[in-house]
Amino acid sequence: MNFRDNLLPDKKYITSWISAGWTNDVMTYINLIYLGIITDRIPIVAMFTPSHIGGSVPPIPFGDVFDVPRLRQSLQRPVLEWREVKDSSSRELDDLGCWNVWEAVQDREHYPRHSVVPDMLSIDISYTKAPNWLKLIPNFEHDMHSTFWSLAVLGFPEGRRDNLVPPRESQHHHVMLPPDEQVLCYDYLYYVCAAQPFEFDFDYSPAWRFVGQHLRWTPQLEALVDHYVRRTIGVPDGEVTPTWISVHIRHGDFKNWCGNVPIEDCFAPLSVIAQRVQEVKEEILEKKGIVVENVIMTSDERDEAWWASVRSRGWFQVDHSETVEQYGAWYPVLIDAGIQSGGMGFVGTDRSTMSILARRRVESWRDGVVRTVKWGRPGADDH
Structure with missing residues (x-):
């Protein structure tokens, strides 16, 4: 059965693929759904792939992470998942003609952006190179952005017709489709x-305002996050979950951006992070009259001495020693993201997309107080 048999003949749809780490992929799907709104098309959203978790880990459906019925209700529009359009066990190879945006916005790779998703969905794609005028900053090699409305042009009959060029042959069936x-x-x-x-870094971001803030965790994930928060803080059964401030400090591959600056000078010390946490506590008290004592640290840092210093401040570390075994390899990052978004306040890491989305969620969902820690040189966060 071809996936087209499950589409309504009088409706138009929009889809795209992912090709990065999980948080960036969330942003990609938010962009897709927003582009669906402005082109008046129904988004078909695929799964998340385990690019940063491990290739042996199976993908996780979008709707196992985010509450799709609630999203539809909030947007007052349909949103579909690929598993609703095509049986995920189907090996029938469907043909599809797509726009190749990647070659229009950068000059290093002369082919469409690679994604494992079409293969997972058994879709054979013939790509048509999109026009170079999509690019936000013409001829600028250090940025690869296009704009929503330039992409939207290609979704309407005249814009499509005026920008057609000979398509690239598909990988499997060797068809050439517009x-x-x-x-x-x-x-x-x-x-x-x-x-x-x-743009997610800025409060006006239309993709965040019109889509991202409505993308809430599933009730199951919310309950699991609550369980982990209670266990982390040590809340007895029967007592309500207290408020907390979450902190996300990304180190890991960020060391590659330190250049000649030694790691200990490049990353912000805990004393600097603690100053930001204190600012958040004081602003919450001032604005809401609430004293928040609990601070939960999430980080990819693996140095046990660093974590000992975190705990010595009275801050909490989430115990994920059994998370993978109990829930699966996706869940440490999903639970951490849930904890980051659930606090009354949030302190994040500059240039981290995970911190950016956590900051946005705390602002939008909790009316919370947020700060971002700058890093890269000694005194980077002085203010």
Whole structure:
């Protein structure tokens, strides 16, 4: 059965694929759904792939992480998952014509952005190179953003017709198909903005305001996050879960951005992070009259001495020693993201997309207080 048999003939759809780490992939799907709103098309959202978790880990459906019925209700629009359109066990290879945006916005790779998702969905794609005018900053090699409305042009009959060029042959069936008219398709939508690059960092971000803030965790994930918070803080059964401030400190591969600066000078010390936590506590008290004592640290740091210093401040560390065994390899990052978004306050790491989305969620969902710690040199966060 071809996936098209499950589409309504009088409706138009939009889809795209992911090709990064989990948080960036969340942003990509938010961009896809927002582009669906402005083109008046129904988004078909695929699964999350385990790019940062391990290739042996199975993908996780979008709707196992985010509450899709609630999203539809909030948007007052349909949103579909690929598993609702095509049987995930189907090996029938479907043909689809898509726009290749990647070659229009960068010059290093002369092919569409690679994603494992079409293979997982058994879709054979023939790509048409999108026009170079999509690119936000023409001829600028250090940025790869296009804009929502330039991409939207290709979703309407005249814009599509005026920008057709000979398509690239598909990988498996070796067919050459123009971009599909019913299922508008782009290879990659992470680098998309309305006005300026990496827009989720800014409060006006339309993708966040009109889509992202409505993308809430499933009730099952919310309950699991609550369980972990209670266990981390040590809340007895029968007592309500107390408020907390979450901290996300990313180190890991960020050391590659330190250049010649020694790691100990590059990353912000705990004393600097503690100053930001104190600011958050004071602002919550001032604005809401609430004293928040509990601070939960989430981090990819593996140095046990660093964690001992965290605990010595009275801050809590989440115990994930049995999370993978009990719930699966996806759940340490999902639970951490849930904890980060659930606090009354949040302190994050500059340039981390995980911190950016956590900050946005705390602001939008909790009316919370947020701070971002700058790093990269001694005194980077002085203020």
